Each structure stands twice: as C-alpha cells, then as structure tokens.
Amino acid sequence: MPQILPSILSADFARLGEEIASVERGGARMLHVDVMDGHFVPNLTLGPPVVESIRKVTKSVLDVHLMITDPDKYAPLFVEAGADQVSVHYEAATHLDRTLRTIQSLGAKAGVVLNPATPVSLLDDILDVADYVLIMSVNPGFGGQKFIPNALKKIRRLSQVRRERGLPFRIEIDGGVNHDNVEAIVQAGCDWLVAGSSVFHSADSATAVRDLQRIADGALAVKV
Ligand code: DX5
Ligand code: ZN
Numbered sequence: 001m002p003q004i005l006p007s008i009l010s011a012d013f014a015r016l017g018e019e020i021a022s023v024e025r026g027g028a029r030m031l032h033v034d035v036m037d038g039h040f041v042p043n044l045t046l047g048p049p050v051v052e053s054i055r056k057v058t059k060s061v062l063d064v065h066l067m068i069t070d071p072d073k074y075a076p077l078f079v080e081a082g083a084d085q086v087s088v089h090y091e092a093a094t095h096l097d098r099t100l101r102t103i104q105s106l107g108a109k110a111g112v113v114l115n116p117a118t119p120v121s122l123l124d125d126i127l128d129v130a131d132y133v134l135i136m137s138v139n140p141g142f143g144g145q146k147f148i149p150n151a152l153k154k155i156r157r158l159s160q161v162r163r164e165r166g167l168p169f170r171i172e173i174d175g176g177v178n179h180d181n182v183e184a185i186v187q188a189g190c191d192w193l194v195a196g197s198s199v200f201h202s203a204d205s206a207t208a209v210r211d212l213q214r215i216a217d218g219a220l221a222v223k224v
Contacts, residue, residue: 001217002186002190002191002192002193002216002217002219002220003029003030003191003192003193003213003216004027004028004182004193004195004199004209004212004213004216005030005031005032005063005172005192005193005194006023006028006031006032006194006195006196006199006200006205006209007032007033007034007143007174007194007195007196007199007200008020008031008032008033008034008054008196008200009032009034009045009143009196010143010196010197010199010200010201011200012200016053016054017057019200019205020054020057020058020060021057022204022205022206023199023200023205023206023209024058024060025206026205026206026207026208026209026210026213027209027210028060028209029060029061030060030061030063030192031058031060031061031062031063032063032065032174032194032196033046033051033054033062033063033064033065033083034046034067035047035065035066035067035068035078036067036068036140036141037067037068037069037070039068039069040067040068040069040089040091040092040140041067041140041141042141043141043142047077048077048078048080048081049081051064051078051081051082051083052081052082054082055081055082061084062082062083062084062085063083063084063085063087063172063192063194064078064083064085064087065087065113065134065174065194066078066086066087066088066089066092067089067092067140067141068092069092070092071088071089071093071099072093072094072095072099072102075088075099075102075103076102076103076106079103079106079107079108080106083108084108084109085108085109085110085131085132086103086109086110086111087110087111087112087113087132087134087172088100088103088110088111088112088113089112089113089114089115089140090112090113090114090115090118090122090123091115091118093112096112096126100112100126100129100130104131109131109132110129110130110131110132111130111131111132111133111134111172112126112130112132112133112134113133113134113135113136113140113174114134114135114136114154115136115139115140116136116137116138116139116148116150116151119154120135120154120157120158120161123158124161127161127162127165127167127169128165128167130169131169131170132169132170132171132172132191132192133158133169133170133171133172134172134174135151135154135155135158135171135172135173135174135190136151136174136175137151137173137175137176137177138174138176140174140175143197144196144197144201145175145176146176147175147176147178147181148175148176151175152184152185152188155171155173155185155188155189155190156188156189158171158189159171159188159189159190160189162189170191170192171189171190171191171192172190172191172192172193172194173185173190173192173193173194174194175194177193177194177195177198177212178195178198178212179198179211179212179215182212182215182216182219183215183216183218183219184219185219186216186219186220187219193212193216195208195209195212198212
C-alpha cells in the first residue's frame, strides 16, 4: 500500500510536537526529516539532537533524508538519535556500498537518493543492497518547489527493474507532491510519497494527509 510521509521541513518548528500529532491524527505513520548542511544544498536545517527529541514524541517511522556532503561521518549519528531509516545522496556518497551497509549494520534501513539530473541506470549495481530508492522530483534544498514530471519516468523505470530482477527495495518520491499528482505517482509504481507544503501549509494538516492518502489508495485500486 502506498504511504504519505509528511515532511516536517514545512512544519512550524516552534510547535513541532503538535504538528506531528496532527499529521498522525490524519493517519501518517511515517515522517520525513530533511537534514541539510549548507554545502550539499544551499540551506541549513537540523541535526541529531532534533531527531532525538522527535523520537521521544512519536512511534512513527522516522525517515531521515541526508542532504549533506559527508554522509559517512553523520549517518551513524542519526541512527543513534533514533532514525529508523536513513537515505544518502548518490551524488554525495563516494563509497555508497559501504555507506549503505554501515547504516544497515546499525539496525536501520538504508536508502539512496537521486537528484533530478542523475539517471536511474547508475544504480544497477547497488539495487540489491539498498532498502529503498528516493527519487527527487525537485532540486533538493527547499520546500514548496514545482514538481519535475521526469521523476515519473524514473519511477516507472525503477519499478520495471524491480519487477524484472525480483528485488524488494521500496521506491520513494520527494518534492512538489500534491493532490494533483499523487495518483500518477502511485500508478508509476511509487510506495512512499513525501509531502511537505501540501500538508503543513494547508488549512488542516490532518485532513490534508487523509485526503492525499485516500487519493493514493484509490490510484492503486484503479491500477489493479
Ligand atoms: C526538499 C526536501 C523535501 C521537502 C519537500 O529538498 O527534501 O523533503 O520538504 O517539500 P514539498 O513537498 O513542499 O516540495
Ligand atoms: Zn526530503
């Protein structure tokens, strides 16, 4: 079943606990946490202490997306802080196989992220190691950007490779996800849909999650 993952980047950080409780009332069971270092992307967000605080107020799966130049150094700290899964950018990881295996050895799921300009074919030799692949549908760094439709092609391709090779990895999308494109994204083969501004910048975030989830579930019903 597809899942909507609210991205807390668009939440009100002064009221983070309440913001999380609200999306969980709407049915969210996975939360997306964006980590930016001001080098890999032109923005700064949060570090392990914040993840540790979030861990204390939720049982939801914490999906940590590292947009940083040195994932080897910091990924273990996020697992220790309570992340259930950690993804690193293909463009930032020099020894991707080792990085993913290190994350897994610490007890978390390991994902690899592709920027919009990075082709899916580059993952051929790592797909049997990764627990999930995150396709960026915006250039990373900021919430509220416009969806890049080519991401759908990449998801279809990945989904096809997954079928052909009988691999278990999950497919995630991040950036510009909203009511208008959820159906197409799920039908392309995506499992996890990250949504920031379309959830937290709506009138009621619980309702927004519920609505997006309903569209996602319906899309799958149409497909089968
Ligand atoms: C962007 C982040 C996203 C961001 C998505 O670099 O990785 O997770 O929160 O926000 P929206 O859904 O507003 O595009
Ligand atoms: Zn993200």
